[in-house]
Amino acid sequence: TSRSFDIHGAGGYDSDFSDDDGEGDSSENARERKREAEILQKPFEKGQHSKVAHRSLHSCEVDREEARNRRAHLISMNAFERHKKFVGDYILYYGGQMTDFRRSVAKDKTDLDVLRENHRFLWRDEDEDDMTWEKEIAKKYYDKLFKEYCIADLSRYKENKFGFRWRTENEVVSGKGQFQCGNKHCGKEEGLKSWEVNFAYVEHGEKRNALVKLRLCPESPLHLIFNIF
Structure with a gap:
C-alpha cells in the first residue's frame, strides 16, 4: 500500500535558514561601519597600516633616541667636564696617557x-x-710713570755702570727722589743737590741718550764723582 507524505514547502527548496537575508544585512552593516569610520577620521590623521615596520626602522629610531640622550648629557656638562670626557674617549679609542695631553709651561710668561x-x-x-x-x-x-726725577741704582758704580728709572706714584707721594736722596739704597733728606746728567744706554740693541735729573745727597757715590770733575 502506498503512502503519501506532505512535504513542507512542496514544489520548492525554501529554507528558514537561508543566508541570503543574512548576507545582505552583513554587507549593509559593513558599509555602515566604513562610512562611520570615514566620518570620524580626522583630516590630518594617517591611515592605519597593518603592515609591521621593518627592523632597520626600529634600529634607526633607537639610534636617534640614543643620540638625543647623549646630546642632552653633553649640554648638561660644563666646558671642563666636556673636555675631560673627550680626552678620556680619545685615550680609550686610540690609546695613550693623560700625561700626553699636559700643556708645556716652559714658554709661559x-x-x-x-x-x-x-x-x-x-x-x-x-x-x-x-x-x-x-x-x-x-x-x-x-x-x-712720573718723568721729572729719576731713581738711580748706584750699586755697580765702580764698574762705571749705572741704572736709572722713572719714579712710580708711591715714590712721588713719599718724596723719594725729590725730597729724599734719589739713590735707590739711600733715604737721606739733608744736603740734597740736583744734577742733570747724560744717560747713555742700550735698549733693544740700539744705543740711546737721554738727559735726566737726579737729587742726590753728599754721600752718594755719583755725587762724589761729579764733584771730582
Missing part, C-alpha cells in the same frame, strides 16, 4: 715678563709703530 721684554726708558714716535698687545702693556705702564 707673566705680565711682568712681557713688561720687561718690551719696556722702554723713553718712548719715541717710531717706537709706537706696529704696536702689539705686548707693546701696549709696556706703553700703558710707561704712561703711569
Whole structure:
C-alpha cells in the first residue's frame, strides 16, 4: 500500500535558514561601519597600516633616541667636564696617557715678563709703530710713570755702570727722589743737590741718550764723582 507524505514547502527548496537575508544585512552593516569610520577620521590623521615596520626602522629610531640622550648629557656638562670626557674617549679609542695631553709651561710668561721684554726708558714716535698687545702693556705702564726725577741704582758704580728709572706714584707721594736722596739704597733728606746728567744706554740693541735729573745727597757715590770733575 502506498503512502503519501506532505512535504513542507512542496514544489520548492525554501529554507528558514537561508543566508541570503543574512548576507545582505552583513554587507549593509559593513558599509555602515566604513562610512562611520570615514566620518570620524580626522583630516590630518594617517591611515592605519597593518603592515609591521621593518627592523632597520626600529634600529634607526633607537639610534636617534640614543643620540638625543647623549646630546642632552653633553649640554648638561660644563666646558671642563666636556673636555675631560673627550680626552678620556680619545685615550680609550686610540690609546695613550693623560700625561700626553699636559700643556708645556716652559714658554709661559707673566705680565711682568712681557713688561720687561718690551719696556722702554723713553718712548719715541717710531717706537709706537706696529704696536702689539705686548707693546701696549709696556706703553700703558710707561704712561703711569712720573718723568721729572729719576731713581738711580748706584750699586755697580765702580764698574762705571749705572741704572736709572722713572719714579712710580708711591715714590712721588713719599718724596723719594725729590725730597729724599734719589739713590735707590739711600733715604737721606739733608744736603740734597740736583744734577742733570747724560744717560747713555742700550735698549733693544740700539744705543740711546737721554738727559735726566737726579737729587742726590753728599754721600752718594755719583755725587762724589761729579764733584771730582
